[in-house]
Amino acid sequence: MLTDDFFSRRDLLKLSALLTASGALPFIRANQARAQDPDEPVKVGYLPITDATPLLVAHGKGFFENEGLKVEKPVLFRSWSQILEAFLAGQVNVVHLLSPITVWARYGSKAPAKVVAWNHTSGSGLSVAQDVNTVPDLGGKTVAIPFWYSIHNVVLQALLRENGLTPVSKKTGSPAANEVNLVVMSPADMVPALAAGQIAGYIVAEPFNAAAEVLKVGKILRFTGDVWKDHACCVVFMQERDLQERPEWSQKVVNAMVKAQLWTRDNRAETAQLLSKDDANRYTPHSKEVLQRVLAPEESDIAEYVSSGAIRHPDWRNKRIDFQPYPFPSYTQELVNQLKDTLVEGDRSFLDTLDPTHAAQDLVDDRFVKAALGQVGGLPAFGLADSFTRTETIAA
Numbered sequence: 001m002l003t004d005d006f007f008s009r010r011d012l013l014k015l016s017a018l019l020t021a022s023g024a025l026p027f028i029r030a031n032q033a034r035a036q037d038p039d040e041p042v043k044v045g046y047l048p049i050t051d052a053t054p055l056l057v058a059h060g061k062g063f064f065e066n067e068g069l070k071v072e073k074p075v076l077f078r079s080w081s082q083i084l085e086a087f088l089a090g091q092v093n094v095v096h097l098l099s100p101i102t103v104w105a106r107y108g109s110k111a112p113a114k115v116v117a118w119n120h121t122s123g124s125g126l127s128v129a130q131d132v133n134t135v136p137d138l139g140g141k142t143v144a145i146p147f148w149y150s151i152h153n154v155v156l157q158a159l160l161r162e163n164g165l166t167p168v169s170k171k172t173g174s175p176a177a178n179e180v181n182l183v184v185m186s187p188a189d190m191v192p193a194l195a196a197g198q199i200a201g202y203i204v205a206e207p208f209n210a211a212a213e214v215l216k217v218g219k220i221l222r223f224t225g226d227v228w229k230d231h232a233c234c235v236v237f238m239q240e241r242d243l244q245e246r247p248e249w250s251q252k253v254v255n256a257m258v259k260a261q262l263w264t265r266d267n268r269a270e271t272a273q274l275l276s277k278d279d280a281n282r283y284t285p286h287s288k289e290v291l292q293r294v295l296a297p298e299e300s301d302i303a304e305y306v307s308s309g310a311i312r313h314p315d316w317r318n319k320r321i322d323f324q325p326y327p328f329p330s331y332t333q334e335l336v337n338q339l340k341d342t343l344v345e346g347d348r349s350f351l352d353t354l355d356p357t358h359a360a361q362d363l364v365d366d367r368f369v370k371a372a373l374g375q376v377g378g379l380p381a382f383g384l385a386d387s388f389t390r391t392e393t394i395a396a
Contacts, residue, residue: 038246041070042253045083045092048076048284049187050206050294050321051234052096053271054119056283058260060274066259067252074283080147087113093242094253096234099332100149100339105237106363107350112240114365115327116254117372119234120261122225123294123321124152125209125310126159127218128201129194135163135221140177141200144185144193148344151233152203153182154335155224157342162396167343182343194218205233206321207286210293220310225318229393232331243365254325254368255375261323262376268296294320313395324382325369332360334392 042064046052056074058064064071075092077083080101087095088111096119097105105111132138138160145153157167160180168179175181185193190202195217202208203224212218225231236257243250264271272291275283284291293301297320305311311318336356344351370388373379380386 038249039070040093040246040249041072042094043072043092044074045077045086045095046074046283047078047080047083047096048286049208050123050275050291051119052283053264053275053295053321054257054260054323054325055094055096055236056275056281057264057271058256060279060281060283061260061263063256063260063263064253067256069249069252069256073281076283087237087239090239093239095237097237098147098150099232099235099335100151100154101147102235102237102363103336103339103354103359104149104350107354107359108347113237114240114243115235115332115363116238116243116250116365117236117257117325117369118232118327119236119257119323119325121230121232121322121324122223122318123233124155124203124205124224125220126156126201126203126222126224127190127194127209127212128221129197129218132200132221135159136165138180138200139165140175140179142175142181142183142198144183144190144199144202144204146187146204147184148346149339151228151231151335152205152224153344154338154342155227155231156182156203158338158394159222159227159396169343169345191215191217206294207290210290211286214290214293219308220305222310222312223305223318223320225320225322226311226313226316227394227396229313229316229395230318230322230324232327235327236325243368247368251368251371255372258325258369258372258376261325262381264295264323265382268292271295316393324379324384326373326379326384326388327364327366327369328388328390329360329364330390330392332363333357334394336360 044055046055059074083095086092102115160167166179167182168175170181187204187208190204190208191212193199209220272288272295273279275291276288277285278288306314333356336354336359340351378386
């Protein structure tokens with residue numbers, strides 16, 4: 001099972017200290033002091049959520065080895081602070097991180113690392129108690145978020161503002177009727193907290209929304225991908241040192257991940273089995289039933305979501321979770337713009353001076369993913385237009 005450190009408030013405090021220039025420096029220096037081994041294996045770090053799917057599939061189905069890479073079994077971490085600390089220190093060299101955390105890491109702590117690809121799109125939802133039927137019903141109530149620097153927090157606050165509600169973070173007292181109190185909570189605690197009536201809802205990555213459905217303790221009010229069309233959630237983060245000094249190795253890593261995403265799109269049920277606690281690798285503690293509800297939902301499920309309003313844009317034809325690797329610059333720009341207007345705790349001074357256009361160019365290195373896409377038929381192989389530009393669509 002997941003521990004209380006996973007996405008916990010304590011983890012936020014650890015990250016707040018780590019993601020400063022002084023806090024990150026000892027780990028960065030330790031990594032820089034390590035001798036660079038050209039044959040160093042792929043060392044994946046991940047959290048046990050569906051966001052990690054491509055990296056786990058690339059290992060489980062042998063895509064890394066097919067590229068001629070040495071690879072170790074992926075290392076499961078229990079919190080974002082643990083995975084980021086290990087990454088900065090060089091203990092793992094390929095990780096998935098929430099896209100807003102990469103913004104914080106690069107510009108809050110000056111981490112010498114870059115986004116090389118997206119891990120997945122959509123894959124999250126806003127789950128609520130059975131008596132909550134609309135977003136305005138959340139007024140005066142408490143909603144749990146997994147992290148301040150998460151796409152979940154960004155999308156939730158956009159929904160709240162659109163419905164005339166003000167997000168707040170109150171440690172004492174109750175929120176006003178036009179306020180929604182946000183609390184950071186471990187996803188493992190979200191389902192029982194909702195069942196016990198301690199919170200009115202939560203917004204988080206899968207499969208925790210599916211778990212509430214299977215256990216019949218909550219329902220999905222909105223899918224995040226139905227608010228921000230085809231948004232990224234977790235992205236692949238790699239060391240600049242590897243990108244600069246081991247470009248062939250880096251290219252092979254990205255090649256494997258891109259091929260794993262293609263395979264996942266065509267083998268969703270098998271992916272659910274691969275990621276489940278019943279598989280020999282035991283990548284996650286989740287059941288195949290819960291994972292399959294996310295990765296390979298029934299058409300009848302989708303129709304019910306359209307009927308309930310959880311999906312308001314069926315014409316977008318979004319998957320509950322989908323996979324495509326290209327990090328569109330427009331997304332990074334809009335993410336930074338949204339973060340500037342999003343309530344987050346801690347020192348956010350770096351956001352105030354961060355230029356969105358600069359961030360899109362500086363945070364992301366898309367050389368490798370473009371080359372990898374060229375080997376598999378480009379973006380059309382993922383059902384997308386053959387263009388590396390797009391317009392962001394946010395419709396709460």
